[in-house]
Amino acid sequence: MNAEDNQSSFRLTSECGGFQFRPLVLVARACPVIVTVFLLFLTSAGCRFSASGKNALGAQLHQQGQYTAALQQFQQVVAEDPANPDGYYNLAATTHRLAKQRSDEALFNNAEALYNQCLDHDPNHVECHRGLAVLLMDTGRPDRSFALIKNWASRNPTQAEPRIELARLYEEVNQPETALKYLEDAVQQDANNSRAWLALARLRESSGDLPQALQNYQRALALNNTQPMIAERVAALSRQINSNLDAARSGAGTQIATPLPYSAPNRY
Template sequence: MLPAVNHKTTQTGGKLLFHRNSSFRLRAAVLLVATAPFLSSAGCHWSASGKNALGAQLHEQGQYTAALQQFQQVVADDPTNPDGYYNLAATTHQLAKQRNDEALYANAEALYNQCLDHDPNHIECHRGLAVLLMDTGRPDKAFALVKNWASQNPMDSQPRVELARLYEEAGEPQTALKYLEDAVQQDANNSRAWLALARLRESTGDLPQALQNYQHALALNNSQPMIAERVAAISQKLNSDLDAAHHAAATQIAQPLPYGNTSRY
């Protein structure tokens, strides 16, 4: 199962659509070693991945109606594919925002819920639905949605990352920071949590700590050029600030005392 649009390039409903290649490959492998009746199901998943990928490309090009057709075919071929419902929901959500269309918002909300029916822990779907609830003036329900997800999965750090994002967007960075610190303590290998923590600390001006967090995220996932760019940029800024501080201190020491301002012993 392969959701549609690349996480790094396409924004929809305040969040990013994505590919999840490794999960799809794992599920396909499990299906392929099953008995013969499941082989056609595996074929459907492979077909769904192609349609999701094509829908992703169309979405990135702004061809939302054509993208919807691909995603509709995904769920028609595989009615239990949560990523197909998610992609349908997120694209419909994007159209609803563009057109300010209440009917489309309602349709997107229903599709997000269908996604969660098939995958109750679908990270991106929780995020998309929470954003839709915020977009439609229901912040209390958005927070309740993610808090309920977190309470049902007390050992999962991902809901805490999403809660942090909601609190940050609501103008409560300190609460967001608490949830992110909890997330990395709960799962020190969650590069997404470390990245969110780094971004938050950078936005609040805590550059030394942000640098450490970016470096940790990069060590866990070194295929993220954006993180490497932030590490380089912050390192350069900190070194520049340190050089400026040393220069200022040296200049001050070199200045003679004003006339008449001698020390008395």
């Protein structure tokens, strides 16, 4: 669950979407053993398709503010597919949202347990790490929040995602210089990570380093050109930098543009 308004980034999966079923009768004639394996796979695939649909419906209900109905969908996901980490994450994120709304300690405990179940099934689940880190902050345990993400980073020394999340935590506790260090490390670890460049751009823009921020936004956009907010930010910063240059030539003061806000699903 994200810090801004604690809205979650739902994960909708279909693990067997590219599988094309062979005619069962032809397989049966070829090998009865293959039929058994095929039927087992078909059952598993059906569960995953069903889970994906319920995750999607639950996400839609959540976005409409129907949290109880969303919970019911996510509960069905984990009941039908107990190894589905996204089902546990969506269930945890919705429970976390309700816990904050109601200041309900029992719901906070339940959400924490569900986040941990998600991580049991996917130790590198990005959204779940973020959600659990926020919950630990919400419940007055900042040391454990930082320890969670630092341990994740230690287990994955070449991955950018843990460092992006660490940077965000440090930015939220008003330590932008430390956040900058982790983001610079993130783009060194993975120079093709659009989210890392976007996070770096945002932080540099908020500090007033507009030319460098513009370069970082442009790099993020080049790596993922399906982000209209970033394209808009590139255009806005270009205008702002040109305006500042014109103002400097005329002796007027410069202005700092409003930074790009966190986006709900992808955070940075």
